[in-house]
Amino acid sequence: MIKQADMTGPDMLEWLRSRRSVRTFTDEPVARDVLVRLLEGATSAPSNTNRQPWRFTVVRAAAVRAQLVAAVARKVHEMTEIIKRSRHAEDFGSYGDFFHEPLASAQVIVIPQYREYPDLIANMIESGGGDPSRFSTASAMQAELCSTSAAIMALLLQAHAEGLGACMMAGPMVARHEIQTLLEIAEPWRMIGAIAIGHPTGEAPPRGRKPLDRVVHWIEEEDR
Numbered sequence: 632m633i634k635q636a637d638m639t640g641p642d643m644l645e646w647l648r649s650r651r652s653v654r655t656f657t658d659e660p661v662a663r664d665v666l667v668r669l670l671e672g673a674t675s676a677p678s679n680t681n682r683q684p685w686r687f688t689v690v691r692a693a694a695v696r697a698q699l700v701a702a703v704a705r706k707v708h709e710m711t712e713i714i715k716r717s718r719h720a721e722d723f724g725s726y727g728d729f730f731h732e733p734l735a736s737a738q739v740i741v742i743p744q745y746r747e748y749p750d751l752i753a754n755m756i757e758s759g760g761g762d763p764s765r766f767s768t769a770s771a772m773q774a775e776l777c778s779t780s781a782a783i784m785a786l787l788l789q790a791h792a793e794g795l796g797a798c799m800m801a802g803p804m805v806a807r808h809e810i811q812t813l814l815e816i817a818e819p820w821r822m823i824g825a826i827a828i829g830h831p832t833g834e835a836p837p838r839g840r841k842p843l844d845r846v847v848h849w850i851e852e853e854d855r
């Protein structure tokens with residue numbers, strides 16, 4: 632077991648900050664046992680009542696990856712043609728690349744999925760004669776989606792630790808229906824974007840972060 636002292640808090644922060652969304656990959660394949668570690672990392676995430684409401688479709692086969700990429704490209708093309716006719720044509724610019732660029736050279740594409748479960752607490756309130764809408768329960772925070780997002784982050788960090796590059800992507804959602812059909816993803820499972828994975832071609836540029844004072848509200852003893 633790795634001792635906590637092997638990596639200090641400041642070391643960990645520096646390492647977390649060194650993760651980048653990587654969008655271009657070499658053609659070196661990613662070994663299956665490494666991918667298994669990525670998935671073990673993902674499933675180490677916390678989840679509401681330990682439901683583990685996630686599933687991952689791992690597309691390694693080149694022909695299926697190509698079909699997936701083509702499905703996204705077709706939808707983006709269709710969408711771009713529509714937007715070109717709008718008054719937002721210029722704003723859109725090369726934004727279309729954002730939808731599929733990382734998929735094009737990815738050696739592996741992971742499609743994370745989540746499913747919802749009946750809200751146990753809401754059911755208990757109802758069976759006690761109460762009105763569940765008066766209480767915000769797990770469904771009010773989309774707990775299964777949150778849990779799966781935590782799993783995706785763990786997967787991204789494991790990829791980073793393995794020296795791989797990865798990019799979480801919402802873009803492929805444009806072809807959600809086509810991708811779900813291609814990969815046989817059916818209800819109750821819902822796809823949450825795609826993760827492009829591979830060996831990075833180089834260093835991805837760092838993206839800035841909002842300073843903490845814009846995103847953190849401290850409530851401290853001395854303020855009370």
Ligand SMILES: Cc1cc2nc3c(=O)[nH]c(=O)nc-3n(C[C@H](O)[C@H](O)[C@H](O)COP(=O)(O)O)c2cc1C
Nearest residue numbers: 650651652654729730733798799800801802803838
């Ligand atoms: C939910 C989500 C959706 C994203 N969708 C895309 C996408 O479709 N295409 C893309 O190139 N990057 C996508 N990204 C990556 C973000 O652009 C990236 O995380 C952000 O710019 C910060 O850069 P960094 O991850 O390198 O720190 C997405 C990230 C998240 C969390």
